[in-house]
Amino acid sequence: MPTATLSPTAVPEAVLPASARRLRAEVRAFLDEERARGTVLGRPDSWLAGWDPDFSHRLAERGWVGMALPVEYGGAGRGFLERYVVIEELLAAGAPVSAHWVSDRQAGPSVLQHGTEEQRRFFLPRIAAGECFFSIGMSEKSSGSDLASVRTRAERIDGGWRLTGTKMWTGGAHVNDYAIVLARTDEAEDRHAGLSQFIVDLRAPGVRIEPIHLMSGEHRFNACHLAGVEVPEGMLLGRQGDGWRQVTGELAFERSGPERYLSTFPLLVSLLRELDRRAATAEQAFQVGLLTARLHGIRRLSLGVAGALDAGTSPDTQAALVKDLGTRLEGALVDTVRGILPTPADPEATPGSHAELLAFALLHSPGYTLRGGTNEILRGIITRGLEQNR
Ligand SMILES: Cc1cc2nc3c(=O)[nH]c(=O)nc-3n(C[C@H](O)[C@H](O)[C@H](O)COP(=O)(O)OP(=O)(O)OC[C@H]3O[C@@H](n4cnc5c(N)ncnc54)[C@H](O)[C@@H]3O)c2cc1C
Numbered sequence: 190m191p192t193a194t195l196s197p198t199a200v201p202e203a204v205l206p207a208s209a210r211r212l213r214a215e216v217r218a219f220l221d222e223e224r225a226r227g228t229v230l231g232r233p234d235s236w237l238a239g240w241d242p243d244f245s246h247r248l249a250e251r252g253w254v255g256m257a258l259p260v261e262y263g264g265a266g267r268g269f270l271e272r273y274v275v276i277e278e279l280l281a282a283g284a285p286v287s288a289h290w291v292s293d294r295q296a297g298p299s300v301l302q303h304g305t306e307e308q309r310r311f312f313l314p315r316i317a318a319g320e321c322f323f324s325i326g327m328s329e330k331s332s333g334s335d336l337a338s339v340r341t342r343a344e345r346i347d348g349g350w351r352l353t354g355t356k357m358w359t360g361g362a363h364v365n366d367y368a369i370v371l372a373r374t375d376e377a378e379d380r381h382a383g384l385s386q387f388i389v390d391l392r393a394p395g396v397r398i399e400p401i402h403l404m405s406g407e408h409r410f411n412a413c414h415l416a417g418v419e420v421p422e423g424m425l426l427g428r429q430g431d432g433w434r435q436v437t438g439e440l441a442f443e444r445s446g447p448e449r450y451l452s453t454f455p456l457l458v459s460l461l462r463e464l465d466r467r468a469a470t471a472e473q474a475f476q477v478g479l480l481t482a483r484l485h486g487i488r489r490l491s492l493g494v495a496g497a498l499d500a501g502t503s504p505d506t507q508a509a510l511v512k513d514l515g516t517r518l519e520g521a522l523v524d525t526v527r528g529i530l531p532t533p534a535d536p537e538a539t540p541g542s543h544a545e546l547l548a549f550a551l552l553h554s555p556g557y558t559l560r561g562g563t564n565e566i567l568r569g570i571i572t573r574g575l576e577q578n579r
Pocket of ligand 1: 324325326327328329330331332333334335357358359360361555556557559560561562563564565566
C-alpha cells in the first residue's frame with residue numbers, strides 16, 4: 190500500500206512488465222472462448238451492469254480475481270500493472286465483470302490492509318475464488334459529496350454493534366453477499382473523526398433492500414435500510430474512528446483505473462464496425478481520430494498512476510485527473526457517436542445492435558461523472574493539489 194504522496198505535478202509513466210504481453214494474449218484467448226459461449230456481449234458499462242457470477246468464477250479459476258492479493262490469502266500475488274492489463278481487456282470487450290468488481294477493486298485490498306487476520310483468512314480466499322461479492326455502503330440521501338455527514342449510526346451492544354440508517358445507491362446490494370458500510374460510532378467535534386467501517390452481511394436480520402431503478406428500467410441500485418442490524422465485533426473493519434482515513438486512503442485506487450474511461454469503449458468498437466460497413470467520411474474519420482487520441486492520452490496517465498501505486502506512492506491528484514478526464518471522455522464518446530452516425534438510439538432494437546448499444550450507453554450517461562465522486566469535487570481536489578505545490 191502507498192506510503193508517500195507523489196508530487197501533484199509529476200506525470201507518472203509506467204512501462205508494462207515483460208509478462209504483460211503474454212498475459213494479454215491469455216486474456217484475449219479466454220475472452221474468445223467466452224464469446225463463443227455467448228457470455229461476452231460487448232456491452233457498455235459492463236462493470237456496473239454485467240452481473241454474471243459464473244463468469245466471475247471462471248475468471249477467478251485463472252487467477253484473475255484478487256490478482257494483487259498475496260498468495261497466502263488465495264490471491265495471485267501479482268502487481269497492479271498486471272491486474273491493469275487484465276481489467277482493461279475485460280472492459281474493452283464489454284465482459285460481465287460487475288459481480289466481483291467491488292470485491293476485487295476495493296473490498297479485497299481494504300480487508301488486506303485494515304482487516305484482522307481472521308477477516309483476511311475468511312474473506313480474501315473467497316474473494317479470490319470469485320465466490321464472495323461486496324457492495325459499497327457509503328452514500329446516503331444527503332451525504333454523497335459531503336460523505337463525512339453520514340447519519341447511519343453504530344451503537345455498541347454486547348458482542349458487537351447495532352447499525353441503524355439508510356444507505357443510498359448501493360450498487361448490487363440485492364445480489365451481493367456483504368457491504369462495507371461507513372457509519373458514525375462517536376460524536377466528535379471533528380466530523381471526520383468518529384466514523385468507522387463495518388462488514389455487513391446483506392442477508393442479516395434487519396437489512397431491507399429497496400430497488401431503485403435506472404432510467405433504462407434496470408435494477409442495479411438500491412436503498413439499503415439497516416434497522417438495528419446486529420454486526421458482530423469481528424466485523425468492524427480497521428480501527429474504531431479510523432473510517433474516514435481508511436475510505437480516503439483508497440481513493441487513488443478507486444478513481445484511476447480503466448473503468449473510469451472505458452465504460453463506453455464498446456460503443457466505439459460498434460461505431461468502427463458501422464463505419465467499416467459504409468465508407469467513412471473525412472469528418473467521421475477525424476472525429477474517431479480525436480476520440481482515439483484522447484483515449485490514448487488518458488490511458489497513459491491512468492497506467493502511470495497504476496505504476497506509481499505499484500511503486501508505493503499515492504498519486505491522489507493524478508488519480509482525480511484521470512477520473513475527471515476519463516469520465517468526460519466516456520460521455521463525449523456517446524455524444525460524438527450520436528453526432529456522426531444517423532442511427533438513432535433505440536432501447537427496443539435487437540440486443541447488441543448499434544442502435545441498442547447506443548441507447549444503453551446514453552441511458553447510463555448521467556452516472557459516468559457522478560459515481561465515485563463527482564467531477565466538481567474532483568476538480569476541487571486537483572486545484573488543492575496544485576495550489577499546495579506552488
Ligand atoms: C452509477 C452510480 C453508482 C453509484 N454506486 C454507489 C455505490 O455502490 N455505493 C455508494 O455508496 N454510492 C454510490 N453512488 C453514489 C455516488 O457516490 C454519489 O452519487 C456521489 O458521491 C454524489 O453524491 P450525491 O448523489 O449525493 O450528489 P450531491 O453530493 O448532492 O451533489 C449534487 C451536485 O452538486 C455538486 N456539488 C456538491 N458539493 C459540491 C461542492 N462542494 N462544490 C461544487 N459542487 C458540488 C456535485 O458535483 C453534483 O453535481 C453511485 C452513484 C452513481 C451515479
